[in-house]
Amino acid sequence: MNGATTHRSFLVGGMVAFALLALLPLFLSDWIVFLLALALAKGAVVLGVVLLLRGGLISFGHALYFAVGAYTVAFLANRFGVGEALVAVPLAMVISGLLAAALGLLLTRFRGIYFAMLSLALSMIAYTVLIKFYDFSGGTDGLSVRGFSLAGVTPVHSGLVKYYLVLVVTAGVTYIGARFLASPLGYLMQAVRYNEIRIEYLGASASHAILASYIISGAISGIGGALVAYLVGQVSPELAYWVASGDFVFVAVLGGTGSVFAPWIGSVVFELVKNYAVKFSPSTWQLTLGVFLLLVIYFQPQGLWGLLTRRRAKPR
Amino acid sequence: MNILPIILIDGITYASWLFLVSAGITFIFGVLRILNVAHGSLYAIGAYLGATFVLRFAGQNQQSWTTLPLLLLGAIVVGLTLGPLIERLLLRRVYEQDEVVGLLTTFALFLILEDVMRLIWGIEPYMVEGPYRMFGRVHMAGIAFAGYPFVLTIVAILAGLLLWFVLHHTSFGRQVTCVISDREMAGALGINVPRIDLIAFALGTFLAALGGAFTAPLTSVEPGMGVSVIVLAFAVVGIGGLGSIGGAAVGCLIVGLARAAAVQLFPELELVVIYALMVAVLLWRPQGLFGAIELRKI
Numbered sequence: 001m002n003g004a005t006t007h008r009s010f011l012v013g014g015m016v017a018f019a020l021l022a023l024l025p026l027f028l029s030d031w032i033v034f035l036l037a038l039a040l041a042k043g044a045v046v047l048g049v050v051l052l053l054r055g056g057l058i059s060f061g062h063a064l065y066f067a068v069g070a071y072t073v074a075f076l077a078n079r080f081g082v083g084e085a086l087v088a089v090p091l092a093m094v095i096s097g098l099l100a101a102a103l104g105l106l107l108t109r110f111r112g113i114y115f116a117m118l119s120l121a122l123s124m125i126a127y128t129v130l131i132k133f134y135d136f137s138g139g140t141d142g143l144s145v146r147g148f149s150l151a152g153v154t155p156v157h158s159g160l161v162k163y164y165l166v167l168v169v170t171a172g173v174t175y176i177g178a179r180f181l182a183s184p185l186g187y188l189m190q191a192v193r194y195n196e197i198r199i200e201y202l203g204a205s206a207s208h209a210i211l212a213s214y215i216i217s218g219a220i221s222g223i224g225g226a227l228v229a230y231l232v233g234q235v236s237p238e239l240a241y242w243v244a245s246g247d248f249v250f251v252a253v254l255g256g257t258g259s260v261f262a263p264w265i266g267s268v269v270f271e272l273v274k275n276y277a278v279k280f281s282p283s284t285w286q287l288t289l290g291v292f293l294l295l296v297i298y299f300q301p302q303g304l305w306g307l308l309t310r311r312r313a314k315p316r
Numbered sequence: 317m318n319i320l321p322i323i324l325i326d327g328i329t330y331a332s333w334l335f336l337v338s339a340g341i342t343f344i345f346g347v348l349r350i351l352n353v354a355h356g357s358l359y360a361i362g363a364y365l366g367a368t369f370v371l372r373f374a375g376q377n378q379q380s381w382t383t384l385p386l387l388l389l390g391a392i393v394v395g396l397t398l399g400p401l402i403e404r405l406l407l408r409r410v411y412e413q414d415e416v417v418g419l420l421t422t423f424a425l426f427l428i429l430e431d432v433m434r435l436i437w438g439i440e441p442y443m444v445e446g447p448y449r450m451f452g453r454v455h456m457a458g459i460a461f462a463g464y465p466f467v468l469t470i471v472a473i474l475a476g477l478l479l480w481f482v483l484h485h486t487s488f489g490r491q492v493t494c495v496i497s498d499r500e501m502a503g504a505l506g507i508n509v510p511r512i513d514l515i516a517f518a519l520g521t522f523l524a525a526l527g528g529a530f531t532a533p534l535t536s537v538e539p540g541m542g543v544s545v546i547v548l549a550f551a552v553v554g555i556g557g558l559g560s561i562g563g564a565a566v567g568c569l570i571v572g573l574a575r576a577a578a579v580q581l582f583p584e585l586e587l588v589v590i591y592a593l594m595v596a597v598l599l600w601r602p603q604g605l606f607g608a609i610e611l612r613k614i
Contacts (some may be wrong), residue, residue: 109602112415117600118551290426297421301417
């Protein structure tokens with residue numbers, strides 16, 4: 001497969017998916033449109049996790065950027081009276097990206113389990129700070145995000161408008177992710193996973209590739225958090241908790257790391273399975289998710305994306 | 317009032333509790349190279365089973381010495397049943413794979429066990445205050461401390477000695493050391509590596525359950541009690557160095573004392589201090605204080 005056809009098939013696939021998702025609300029009920037919007041918004045964070053997973057790095061603390069994005073939006077609305085999504089969402093992206101740049105400088109020295117543990121520790125600092133500093137963060141109650149305006153039209157209540165906002169942002173994030181994966185730095189990340197020392201012998205820098213991935217990963221996770229804050233209308237420290245980070249890694253592996261579309265597939269399936277598990281067996285929904293995850297790990301290690309592609313798995 | 321004795325004593329009892337919950341995690345990682353996210357759930361199951369045994373078998377008078385062996389029995393039962401079961405059914409398949417797979421397998425196990433506990437024990441909290449009341453108050457440096465936490469200290473020291481003895485003075489311990497340094501070579505030399513894996517995981521599970529069982533009298537045993545424990549244990553083993561039991565002991569003391577100091581001096585920072593310490597130590601020594609340096613392989 002040469003570069004041009006990959007690019008074309010990506011564009012066609014992306015446009016078809018976008019058109020399908022844009023038409024879906026015509027046929028579906030409100031709650032499932034909400035669920036889809038939520039899944040797509042969280043998918044941005046999952047894509048962030050996937051960008052790092054492709055380099056063999058497990059971020060077990062990505063809920064940090066998710067929460068930073070969400071709290072940025074909540075602060076802007078509550079403290080500064082800025083309810084304009086076109087201002088708040090990009091700002092959430094920039095702030096999460098800056099934080100990722102600062103923390104990324106520390107994290108690029110770490111690999112494997114230590115990378116996972118340090119990311120976990122950083123996210124838990126954010127969690128405890130959000131809980132303990134009540135005056136500034138609202139403590140465990142969190143903050144509410146009451147409505148927002150879109151391009152000056154206030155306030156947005158329609159679930160449909162929120163859905164299309166999420167969809168457009170999703171398309172943008174997918175595009176950024178795809179461009180990054182197709183860039184030399186993106187390819188370098190795959191090489192980081194296989195053998196770092198050889199990369200350095202070839203004159204490239206593994207830590208630059210990791211840092212760049214980490215910054216982009218943090219920035220798009222911030223976007224995901226901002227969108228979820230608007231969708232749910234409430235932010236709380238739980239967004240930064242380690243279980244949330246675990247869920248993101250779960251969904252990343254569920255979708256697979258083979259494509260920039262995989263995180264969204266994983267995220268939608270995850271939200272649907274979770275929703276139905278909660279509905280049909282309220283006392284055992286976590287158990288259902290756990291068993292589901294085990295099945296994916298044992299029988300479909302390439303994730304759901306692997307089901308869609310004929311191409312055999314690349315060597316580990 | 318002089319708060320130094322309070323900080324010291326609170327710090328040491330908290331450190332003992334931390335050691336009980338984190339020794340198993342670091343031991344399991346040392347042997348199996350798996351960071352067990354479900355460790356907190358095993359801790360909670362130990363607490364539930366210990367509490368159940370005490371409520372069921374200790375009879376009317378729960379303020380008696382028989383409660384302590386009952387708590388221990390709860391931990392032993394968890395170690396002997398759940399440990400081998402989990403290792404055989406779930407973990408054995410993922411040893412040779414990426415770290416993310418081991419991490420996710422135990423995360424799945426965590427989700428499953430959290431619900432299993434709700435199904436078995438319901439959502440009502442269990443209270444086992446007997447042993448706590450029995451030990452009453454201890455006066456030290458003119459301040460009254462609860463007596464029971466010192467039992468935790470003794471249990472932690474005994475558990476540490478047990479681990480040390482097993483690792484350094486038994487044939488099993490030597491085999492474990494071999495497996496840790498080179499699994500393949502150990503197998504080639506005739507060591508039954510799968511058996512070592514099984515016993516090691518069971519021992520780690522027992523330690524988690526032991527921590528839980530002896531914590532039961534201190535707190536109400538309720539759903540979710542293991543969820544926050546696990547990240548604290550990660551902080552301790554991250555500071556001490558993964559796979560190092562001595563490191564875990566030092567990590568516990570550092571974290572325990574730092575937290576006790578923070579509680580007395582800057583209460584808002586109670587938990588922040590723990591994770592900030594972890595970050596600081598990892599930045600200074602990425603492998604933790606006592607962790608082995610891993611060479612990059614070509």
